[in-house]
Amino acid sequence: MPTRLPPSPTLDPVDRALVWLRRDLRADDHAALHRALRQARQVWCVFILDTTILTGLPQADRRVEFIWHALHELDRRLRALGGGLIVRQGDPREEIPRLAKALHVQAVHVARDHEPAAIARDAKVRGALADAGISFLSWKDQTIFETDEVLTAAGTPFSVFTPYRNAWLKKLAEGGGFYLKAYPVERHARHLAPVPTDFDLGIPTLEALGFAPTDMAARLHPGASGGEHLLLDFLERIDRYDSSRDFPAIKGPSYLSVHLRFGTVSIRQLARLAHERVTAGSRGAEVWLSELIWRDFYFQILHHHPRVVGHCFKPEYDAIRWEHGKAADALFEAWCAGQTGYPIVDAAMRQLAQTGYMHNRLRMIAASFLTKHLGLDWRRGEAWFALHLNDFDLAANNGGWQWAASTGCDAQPYFRIFNPMTQSRKFDAEGRFIRRYVPELAGLDDDAIHAPWQARPMERLAAGVELGRTYPQPVVDHDEARARTLARFEAVKKVAARR
Numbered sequence: 400m401p402t403r404l405p406p407s408p409t410l411d412p413v414d415r416a417l418v419w420l421r422r423d424l425r426a427d428d429h430a431a432l433h434r435a436l437r438q439a440r441q442v443w444c445v446f447i448l449d450t451t452i453l454t455g456l457p458q459a460d461r462r463v464e465f466i467w468h469a470l471h472e473l474d475r476r477l478r479a480l481g482g483g484l485i486v487r488q489g490d491p492r493e494e495i496p497r498l499a500k501a502l503h504v505q506a507v508h509v510a511r512d513h514e515p516a517a518i519a520r521d522a523k524v525r526g527a528l529a530d531a532g533i534s535f536l537s538w539k540d541q542t543i544f545e546t547d548e549v550l551t552a553a554g555t556p557f558s559v560f561t562p563y564r565n566a567w568l569k570k571l572a573e574g575g576g577f578y579l580k581a582y583p584v585e586r587h588a589r590h591l592a593p594v595p596t597d598f599d600l601g602i603p604t605l606e607a608l609g610f611a612p613t614d615m616a617a618r619l620h621p622g623a624s625g626g627e628h629l630l631l632d633f634l635e636r637i638d639r640y641d642s643s644r645d646f647p648a649i650k651g652p653s654y655l656s657v658h659l660r661f662g663t664v665s666i667r668q669l670a671r672l673a674h675e676r677v678t679a680g681s682r683g684a685e686v687w688l689s690e691l692i693w694r695d696f697y698f699q700i701l702h703h704h705p706r707v708v709g710h711c712f713k714p715e716y717d718a719i720r721w722e723h724g725k726a727a728d729a730l731f732e733a734w735c736a737g738q739t740g741y742p743i744v745d746a747a748m749r750q751l752a753q754t755g756y757m758h759n760r761l762r763m764i765a766a767s768f769l770t771k772h773l774g775l776d777w778r779r780g781e782a783w784f785a786l787h788l789n790d791f792d793l794a795a796n797n798g799g800w801q802w803a804a805s806t807g808c809d810a811q812p813y814f815r816i817f818n819p820m821t822q823s824r825k826f827d828a829e830g831r832f833i834r835r836y837v838p839e840l841a842g843l844d845d846d847a848i849h850a851p852w853q854a855r856p857m858e859r860l861a862a863g864v865e866l867g868r869t870y871p872q873p874v875v876d877h878d879e880a881r882a883r884t885l886a887r888f889e890a891v892k893k894v895a896a897r898r
């Protein structure tokens with residue numbers, strides 16, 4: 400029997416509202432902006448350059464630059480519609496209530512953010528606004544289904560992906576298109592109010608914000624126009640996604656993750672387009688839609704189990720004794736620098752450092768290597784990715800790390816230990832990706848490039864490769880590392896079994 404759809408909320412009309420944009424930097428198919436425009440006669444939009452976040456970032460950060468460009472484009476788009484973007488710098492817990500009062504709004508609308516720090520921040524803002532008699536309205540915008548919209552038949556959260564995906568698809572079908580519907584803006588844009596002169600201070604330069612320019616613009620097309628451009632390009636390839644997505648040397652995936660992260664593309668638009676292709680029989684689109692469902696899956700895991708931030712999803716694995724001390728620190732540094740002596744791992748880590756992106760197959764290999772070859776705590780790798788990934792997202796990053804470390808929900812079992820050479824030969828057979836990022840090995844043939852220490856000395860000499868000088872010896876032995884990892888996990892399992 401079809402489930403009943405949630406009723407569309409009817410809001411008391413108000414004269415003035417403010418939309419506080421955060422991870423939703425676009426002016427179309429926008430849940431919060433749509434709702435505000437339908438509720439209020441005059442609507443303003445604001446973005447706060449949150450100093451509590453910005454002060455903790457490195458001076459050159461591609462993500463800050465991405466946001467900065469996205470704000471300029473968003474401001475232009477909003478102005479073309481009759482509004483504009485108010486930009487403030489400071490702590491949103493103070494800035495939002497101050498601005499809301501100054502503009503005399505009766506409501507502040509936001510797209511819901513599910514990260515624990517954001518939830519705490521929003522609770523403070525909500526409280527301060529309530530004190531001033533202003534309502535705080537939050538809307539689902541980041542995901543297709545959120546919090547407890549998709550639950551098991553027993554009403555509990557899912558912790559295994561496949562049944563979650565089945566339930567997700569069932570709910571989508573029952574909605575008959577409802578959940579993928581766009582939230583139009585242009586149609587209601589007459590309610591966008593121009594930025595009052597006193598509030599129209601422009602967008603501070605990157606330098607004024609304390610940031611140095613990066614190579615971001617040379618690598619990424621930021622803003623909603625960048626998202627549109629990538630989407631059009633990907634739609635040409637989506638039907639081949641299932642067969643091309645695992646090979647880092649070829650253009651297989653969509654590269655849309657950074658746009659999903661900052662909301663410069665709408666998840667509803669992506670899921671709708673994918674779903675249409677699935678209906679037309681595209682296997683590629685079906686697999687890609689599943690990836691979008693993984694994204695929702697990890698969001699709901701974070702919602703139901705916020706302890707995954709800092710802790711293993713499976714509590715017994717909190718007792719794992721990861722390597723620590725000077726030798727462990729040296730291994731971590733080698734991993735970060737792409738100097739482990741395992742070419743596929745090094746190529747992956749250098750891709751991350753040079754571009755801020757890492758292919759999904761390589762994220763799995765690099766994370767598995769850190770935890771299962773180097774025996775290092777997944778939290779160290781998670782933090783490194785958080786600092787360097789353009790698309791860093793707490794839910795997906797934590798989920799991915801705990802999956803690779805076998806400590807997470809629906810993770811790969813601890814005894815499944817990726818062999819980096821096998822992975823390399825399978826997914827970069829001709830070493831094209833390795834040659835791009837580890838050019839010092841380019842002269843080796845297509846077999847030797849996956850494990851240079853196994854090549855004949857003459858072969859290495861001819862390729863100009865001298866282990867320990869031009870390229871590192873492997874920092875660990877694969878078989879020994881594998882044995883240590885099995886022992887590490889089995890020790891914990893034995894203790895858990897005795898309890």
Ligand SMILES: Cc1cc2nc3c(=O)[nH]c(=O)nc-3n(C[C@H](O)[C@H](O)[C@H](O)COP(=O)(O)OP(=O)(O)OC[C@H]3O[C@@H](n4cnc5c(N)ncnc54)[C@H](O)[C@@H]3O)c2cc1C
Nearest residue numbers: 652653654655656690694759762766791792795796799800
């Ligand atoms: C250790 C590890 C860390 C990761 N950290 C992040 C992260 O911080 N941010 C992030 O967005 N993704 C993360 N992922 C998931 C995945 O690697 C990236 O989403 C993907 O590589 C982004 O490239 P794309 O946009 O071309 O992906 P596509 O293959 O085109 O997939 C489309 C979209 O689906 C979503 N998606 C795909 N795979 C996953 C997944 N496994 N989990 C959740 N969502 C997924 C992403 O939003 C992605 O943009 C991580 C995976 C691992 C194994």
